[in-house]
Amino acid sequence: MPNVKATAVTIGPVTHKNPVFIASGICGYGEEYSPLVKLERLGGVVTKTITIDPRPGNVPPRVHELPYGMLNSIGLENVGLDRYAAEKLPMLQDRKVGVIVSVTAETEGEFVRIAHALAPLEGYSGLELNLSCPNVDGSALDHGRNPAFVERITKIVKECIPGRSLWVKVTPNVTDIGVVARAAEQGGADAISAINTVLGLDVDLETGRPIFARVSAGYSGPGILPIALQKVYEVSRAVSIPVVGIGGISCVEDARKFFLAGASAIQVGTALYADPGLPERLVDAFEAHPEWIRARMEPKAHE
Amino acid sequence: MPNVKATAVTIGPVTHKNPVFIASGICGYGEEYSPLVKLERLGGVVTKTITIDPRPGNVPPRVHELPYGMLNSIGLENVGLDRYAAEKLPMLQDRKVGVIVSVTAETEGEFVRIAHALAPLEGYSGLELNLSCPNVDGSALDHGRNPAFVERITKIVKECIPGRSLWVKVTPNVTDIGVVARAAEQGGADAISAINTVLGLDVDLETGRPIFARVSAGYSGPGILPIALQKVYEVSRAVSIPVVGIGGISCVEDARKFFLAGASAIQVGTALYADPGLPERLVDAFEAHPEWIRARMEPKAHE
Amino acid sequence: FIATVRENLQLSSRYFLLRISRPGDMPAPAAGQFIHVGVPASGRFFLRRPFSIFDCDDSSIALLIVELGPGTRALRRRQRGQEVDFYGPLGNAFPVMPGKRILAIGGGVGLAPLYFYAFRTLDGCGPSYRVVYGARTKEDLFLDNIPLEDESVLLATEDGSYGYRGNAVECAAEEFGRDPADVLFSCGPAPMLRAAMKLAEERGIPHFVSLENRMGCALGACRACVVPTRLGDGSPYRTVCHDGPVFDASVIVWDELPQP
């Protein structure tokens, strides 16, 4: 029997059975991956970022493989708040899956509306504010780069959802991620999720055109691991709330490095597509070695 | 016979025989690589960044291999301005190698001093201001993130070196690289070199310690290619001076993508260690296909 | 699922037939469905690759694959006894239409679902299902290895080295003239699908088409593999992996279809 307490992690008012999550946008609304992953074994899943109104998403192609990861330009295609609440959220409810609902919006008013609408619902334990999607126009990403806005939004959303945790997901595409994370902490965030995708671009040599209609896209997968570790380290030094490490995790060793760099939980992203067994293998590993969850890097010293 | 004119690129007052350079810090002061690379066949080499005083560099280890590139924490070890001028610069002079001298400093006064000291010397055609090294303390990187400072430094250095070109090398570790590049353009830069290394980190699972004494290091190699392409694209849209593309180039196709993304020249970095034949193969390729140098991405359209 | 390679048969310079063991708990697939296969190569990152089911019996699954890049190359190199990791069957299927005369047009590996339809969905329903299969040359008809010479299969080669001289759609148009059909199926390269689309419009018959696209999850989760349609409900996009791969051709916005 795994020692349940040993793998548990507490984020704000919520205790999760273990620190292994699936990242937003990777497994849709969760249900889609239930034939392949025992979702109830995980700390939880972060569902696809939703907006108040449904969004069609970007013109295809939307993904492009690289030897060290992938680029995506999904563009926040989602069913919108109402259908999410009516159809998607209830699907995972009876199956004891830990759910973190990812949301974004453009204006303060919209953030309040979406948080108010979600507040009375059952079936999830926290919200993740996606202030970091590189694949849409308008202010979503710009917001995530503006500490004052991050603090204000965090504050007003947090007030709407008592008893639930609030995770703020930050972008690596900033000069000083610590400042943004600190702003979220000031606003009352329970955790910082780091990182979202890194801006990237590829060109089709046959056509001489960019792969994506929007030209720039989000880079994820193993190639961003060192960047994500560095950002998690920076964030963990800037704030005292838990950090959720995301970016390039494709094996147990990668996940362990995030904890050493300062994370309290991790999310699996792109690697899930190639290796749907990974999240459960991570749970197995941390159940066998719960000490890996609390391990933190010591400074380098001469032997 | 290659058509010499067809591969030539002009940057500020200087015309280079072709657009293929070796990046700063990669081939030392040039001479070291002369047994392996016919340096005179290249557009030129950018020599290791020098400072007024010699610098010892960082505590080893200084490099760490990753499956998709490497991390380095060299820390600008260099012989200092005087020995560079007396010993290093003359070594390449008689061999008709195109040289761009990379320099950095902390204060305005130091930048002026170093530019004044170099101005009367022979044997190089331009300066590259390294305002983007992530591996040293102090203001070098912070400067590179401060548009006002970048503009001022560019301006005063440019005035010191009439007849020579001034390249300004920018860091990808900023929110808006376009703003920094524009500041350099305003200051009178002849080209923007993009990018320097991306901040990254790795942990030694055996010791539970960071690989490097300074913890964070500079990530380079194939894994940063999509990031570098995106930054070059952003910079090339922000400025109208030439952009020199750097980051992750390890084959002819990678190099072609930089031109499509907006670059007018390229620099080979990390790949040189594995494949010292690459720069000359790039020259061969561009001599065979000079049209690749002027090719620029067209917007994506529906067929 | 982890399956084992039973047979890996080179059919021509670029085509091969990969037969793998069928895991006991894999649901029965329908023609048009696909499986999502892990690329058996290490050292770099690979997304999985989708392949239509070409044939499936109680103990094995066969895929008809054309080697295009590193993913298909790694699969070509898999040998008898080695493992292949996949999940599926995924997606929808070509509709079963009793009593209708179906004319199916396949190009290249687009033959896979149409072949499976003929031999598993309709076992023996004969001339009400006809397949026109077009290839560049005789070599790509695999006549030595796949039993295509059947009265319900029409073969076309672009160079005329076997069967009808011309492409599959031209051959189908001629066949239609000889003996009309009620429904058109098609699967193959985009230009072929567009031509088939025209044919169906001209003859005023329904047309079901199997589309391809780059995939992430293949489960409808990531929204990577969408194609533009005339449908609404929040988004005009539908996923090839979950809503497809088989679509009523009239709902697809052909002009905006991404090239794979």
Added chain:
Amino acid sequence: FIATVRENLQLSSRYFLLRISRPGDMPAPAAGQFIHVGVPASGRFFLRRPFSIFDCDDSSIALLIVELGPGTRALRRRQRGQEVDFYGPLGNAFPVMPGKRILAIGGGVGLAPLYFYAFRTLDGCGPSYRVVYGARTKEDLFLDNIPLEDESVLLATEDGSYGYRGNAVECAAEEFGRDPADVLFSCGPAPMLRAAMKLAEERGIPHFVSLENRMGCALGACRACVVPTRLGDGSPYRTVCHDGPVFDASVIVWDELPQP
């Protein structure tokens, strides 16, 4: 240089001897020098790997390699006739000291430059050059494949399965007691080098040591492979690739030496 594998001989479970052709225009190497070898594997990024020259004649170069990670694994798999890409010889060499009695201590693959010194630098100068070679067990002495049984070579195994029971430095200390030397050479794992350092200090004799470090260029250009020394002139650091790999042990700041 592009060389061809002549022979790839497995010596024990982890050690192998890789003999490659010697390109005609490669300068003659001295004992202590190394070559920088491209990892013959594709799909991921690899820096080159440095290996000391174990043996070199007019037509071939031999390397003594222990398999540690992906780079050495790829080299172990190279077969006769396949290509290996390298450049060199690089770095400095163990000093030639006519008339001096040299005692050389080698551990594991650290034997390579010391062996080369014995058989190429000093051809036949006999007892003035003695090598103590230590390994864990008899298996790692490669007695079947490498002619180590010579009166100038002392063998030690930690488990006592052959020769002296104990480590190479202990064996060297005993040998020194029996028949002193004027100079100590050493090459091998860091703890062995430190012990050798102590021995040299106690006996008050010069000590030359061959160091290892992670490398980029191996040409002195990138400043990756530095070790801390008591020397000055702008930086206390010296490169293993260009200033070394052989150093006067007394200039090294042993406490700050990075572990490779």
